[in-house]
Amino acid sequence: MPDFHALPIQPQAIQFDSERLTLTPEGPTLTRRMSDLAGLFLDEAARSAAAANENPVVYTVTSSPVPEADRELPQSITTIMPGNTSGELWMTKGHQHPNHQGEIYLALSGTGGLLMFDGEQTSWIEMRPGTIGYIPPGWAHRSVNTGDEPYAFLAVYPGGAGHDYGWVLEHGMGKRAFRGPDGATLLRPYAEQPGT
Numbered sequence: 329m330p331d332f333h334a335l336p337i338q339p340q341a342i343q344f345d346s347e348r349l350t351l352t353p354e355g356p357t358l359t360r361r362m363s364d365l366a367g368l369f370l371d372e373a374a375r376s377a378a379a380a381n382e383n384p385v386v387y388t389v390t391s392s393p394v395p396e397a398d399r400e401l402p403q404s405i406t407t408i409m410p411g412n413t414s415g416e417l418w419m420t421k422g423h424q425h426p427n428h429q430g431e432i433y434l435a436l437s438g439t440g441g442l443l444m445f446d447g448e449q450t451s452w453i454e455m456r457p458g459t460i461g462y463i464p465p466g467w468a469h470r471s472v473n474t475g476d477e478p479y480a481f482l483a484v485y486p487g488g489a490g491h492d493y494g495w496v497l498e499h500g501m502g503k504r505a506f507r508g509p510d511g512a513t514l515l516r517p518y519a520e521q522p523g524t
């Protein structure tokens with residue numbers, strides 16, 4: 329056994345329930361409501377009004393018991409509800425890994441998009457069940473529900489990668505995803521008002 333600073337956890341099986349979209353045993357679960365997404369949608373007034381009224385759940389993140397510790401490889405299931413705010417599709421906050429490391433997302437159900445931004449270039453991967461989206465080190469990443477049912481994906485990431493949400497507030501994500509008139513997804517420049 330190598331000499332680790334902190335002892336790793338024991339080998340274990342974690343059960344994924346594809347109907348309920350849960351992990352067993354389960355670690356911490358995070359619920360993000362509209363009130364948690366200040367400053368992220370283009371139409372901040374509409375987001376703020378929704379937060380003040382029904383304050384819907386936009387997405388949840390259920391983690392396995394594997395801790396976010398150096399050398400461990402935690403997993404989580406993120407489920408994004410279908411919906412849009414002034415046409416902008418519901419999405420995760422998005423983050424950068426301060427300790428730049430890669431990550432994989434595996435789409436499980438529904439349809440979505442994996443938006444990535446390295447500060448200059450934007451990348452968009454269509455996510456369908458079975459698609460593995462690879463996030464290279466140094467690319468901020470956000471997931472978007474592009475369909476009419478919940479979009480769920482498995483994330484596997486280095487436990488020491490960290491989550492920097494402020495990076496996205498400062499730098500944006502390069503593009504935003506909107507629901508087009510025919511139901512298709514439209515990617516627009518980050519600051520562009522729809523209809524202009």
Ligand SMILES: [Fe+2]
Nearest residue numbers: 425431469485
């Ligand atoms: Fe990440």
